[in-house]
Amino acid sequence: MSSKRLFRTLALVGAVALGSLAPVVKADVLGNIAKTGTIKIAVPQDFPPFGSVGADMKPSGYDIDVANLIGKELGAKVELVPVSSANRVPFLTTGKVDLVISSMGKNAEREKVIDFSAAYAPFFNGVFGPEDVKAAKVEELAGKTISVTRGSIEDLELSKIAPAGADIKRFEDNNATITAYLSGQTQLIATGNVVAAAVNERSKLRRLSTKFLIKNSPCFVGLAKGETALQAKVNEIIAKAKKSGALNEISQRWLHAALPGDL
Amino acid sequence: MAYQFDFTFIPDYAGMLAQGVAYTVGLTVVGGTLGIGIGIGGAISRLWNVRPFGELYRYYVELFRNTPFLVQLFLIFFGLPSLGIKLEAWQAAILAMVLNLGAYSTEIIRAGLQATPRGQLEAADSLAFTRWQIFLHVMLRPALRKVWPALSSQVVITMLGSSVCSQISTEELTFVANFIQSRNFRAFETYFLTTGMYFALALLIRQTMHLIGRYLIVRRPSR
Numbered sequence: 001m002s003s004k005r006l007f008r009t010l011a012l013v014g015a016v017a018l019g020s021l022a023p024v025v026k027a028d029v030l031g032n033i034a035k036t037g038t039i040k041i042a043v044p045q046d047f048p049p050f051g052s053v054g055a056d057m058k059p060s061g062y063d064i065d066v067a068n069l070i071g072k073e074l075g076a077k078v079e080l081v082p083v084s085s086a087n088r089v090p091f092l093t094t095g096k097v098d099l100v101i102s103s104m105g106k107n108a109e110r111e112k113v114i115d116f117s118a119a120y121a122p123f124f125n126g127v128f129g130p131e132d133v134k135a136a137k138v139e140e141l142a143g144k145t146i147s148v149t150r151g152s153i154e155d156l157e158l159s160k161i162a163p164a165g166a167d168i169k170r171f172e173d174n175n176a177t178i179t180a181y182l183s184g185q186t187q188l189i190a191t192g193n194v195v196a197a198a199v200n201e202r203s204k205l206r207r208l209s210t211k212f213l214i215k216n217s218p219c220f221v222g223l224a225k226g227e228t229a230l231q232a233k234v235n236e237i238i239a240k241a242k243k244s245g246a247l248n249e250i251s252q253r254w255l256h257a258a259l260p261g262d263l
Numbered sequence: 264m265a266y267q268f269d270f271t272f273i274p275d276y277a278g279m280l281a282q283g284v285a286y287t288v289g290l291t292v293v294g295g296t297l298g299i300g301i302g303i304g305g306a307i308s309r310l311w312n313v314r315p316f317g318e319l320y321r322y323y324v325e326l327f328r329n330t331p332f333l334v335q336l337f338l339i340f341f342g343l344p345s346l347g348i349k350l351e352a353w354q355a356a357i358l359a360m361v362l363n364l365g366a367y368s369t370e371i372i373r374a375g376l377q378a379t380p381r382g383q384l385e386a387a388d389s390l391a392f393t394r395w396q397i398f399l400h401v402m403l404r405p406a407l408r409k410v411w412p413a414l415s416s417q418v419v420i421t422m423l424g425s426s427v428c429s430q431i432s433t434e435e436l437t438f439v440a441n442f443i444q445s446r447n448f449r450a451f452e453t454y455f456l457t458t459g460m461y462f463a464l465a466l467l468i469r470q471t472m473h474l475i476g477r478y479l480i481v482r483r484p485s486r
C-alpha cells in the first residue's frame with residue numbers, strides 16, 4: 001500500500017468519524033426560528049377539545065391556540081404539523097418540528113429523550129358537581145353519592161382514598177356515569193376535566209364545577225433536549241400569558257373552566 | 264395455548280360475592296312475590312273485565328311484554344327523575360322486576376283460570392259453595408296448580424334477568440363479577456365462577472318454587 005493511498009484512507013475514515021460526531025453539535029433552534037421567521041409546531045388533530053379538525057378542515061382547539069400564542073410572541077409564522085400521540089416524540093427528536101404542543105403529560109421515560117416547558121394546560125381526574133354541593137376534599141365525600149365508570153383510573157384512585165361513608169356508584173360506561181349524574185341519581189361525578197368540559201358544553205341540566213383533584217397530570221410543551229434558550233423563551237411566554245389572562249381565556253373557551261391557580 | 268386458571272382471588276372477594284348472591288336472591292324473592300301478586304290481580308281483572316282495572320291491565324301487559332327489560336330499567340332509573348320521581352338503584356331494580364314479572368304472570372295465570380272446566384263450576388254451584396269458595400278452591404287453586412311450572416320458569420327467568428340491574432349500579436351478583444373482573448382482569452375465572460353460582464341459584468329457586476307449590480296449592484283445602 002502506497003503512502004498516498006494510506007493517507008487518503010485515513011482521511012476518509014477521519015471524515016466519516018467527524019460526520020458521525022456532527023449531530024452532537026447543538027443546532028440553535030431559537031436562532032433558526034428568528035432567521036427563517038417560521039416555527040414548526042406539532043399539534044393533535046384527533047383529541048378535542050385540545051385539537052381537532054373542524055368543518056373547515058382547519059385544526060382548532062386549546063393546543064392550537066397556545067401554538068399561535070407562542071408563535072405571535074416569538075414573532076414567527078406558525079406552521080402547524082398534525083401528529084398522533086404515538087409519533088409526537090419522534091417528530092421532535094428527529095427535528096421535524098421545533099415544539100410539540102399536544103396535550104402531553106410529563107413522565108420519567110419522556111424526560112430522558114426530550115425537555116419540557118412549564119405547564120400550560122390543566123389535565124386531571126377529579127370529582128365534579130353542582131355549585132351548591134360542598135366537597136372540597138376527599139373526606140367530605142362521606143354520606144354523598146358519586147358516579148364513576150367501573151375500572152377507570154378515577155374508579156381505582158378514588159376507591160383507594162374515599163372515606164368509608166362515601167357511596168360510590170359504579171356504572172358500565174362513561175355514558176351511564178354521566179347520565180346518572182345529569183338525571184340527579186348521584187350528587188357528584190368522578191371523571192376527567194376534559195369529559196366534564198364536554199358535558200358542560202352539551203348539557204345545561206346540571207353544570208359541573210371542579211370539587212377536588214384525584215390525579216393531576218397537566219400538559220407541557222415538549223422541546224428537543226438541550227434547547228435551553230428556547231425553553232427559557234417558551235417558559236417566559238407561558239408565564240406572561242398566565243399573568244395577562246390570555247391563557248385563562250383559552251381555558252375558558254375550550255374547557256369552560258378557569259385556569260387552576262396552582263398550574 | 265394452555266390457559267392457566269387462577270382462582271386465588273376468591274378468598275379476597277368472598278364477602279363481596281356473598282353480598283352479591285344475597286342481593287340477587289333478595290331481588291328475586293321480593294320481585295317474585297309482588298310480581299305474582301300483581302299477576303293474580305291482573306288475571307282476575309282481565310278475565311272478568313273488572314272496571315277500570317281490566318282495561319288498564321291490558322295496556323300494562325302489552326307495554327311490559329313487548330319492550331326489553333333493560334329499557335324498562337333505564338326508563339325507571341334515568342327517566343323518572345325528570346318527572347321528579349327519584350328512586351334509589353335498588354328501588355328502581357325491584358320496581359322494574361315486579362312490573363316485568365307482573366305482566367308475564369298475569370297472562371300465565373289468566374290462561375290457568377280460563378282453563379277451568381264449566382262443569383266444575385256448575386258442580387260447585389250445586390253444592391252451595393259461596394262465590395268466594397268457588398273462586399278460591401275451584402278456580403284459583405287448580406289454575407295455579409296447572410300453570411305452576413310455567414310460573415316457576417318465569418321466576419327463574421326474572422332472576423337471571425336481574426343481572427341486567429348491574430347496569431344501574433345495583434350491586435347484585437353480576438355487578439360483583441364485573442367489579443372483580445375490572446380489578447384483577449381474570450375475566451375467564453370470574454365469569455366461570457359466576458356462571459356456576461347463577462346455575463346453582465336457578466336450581467335452588469326452582470326447587471323452592473316446587474316446595475311452595477306442593478305446600479300452598481296442591482294440598483287439599485282444610486274443611
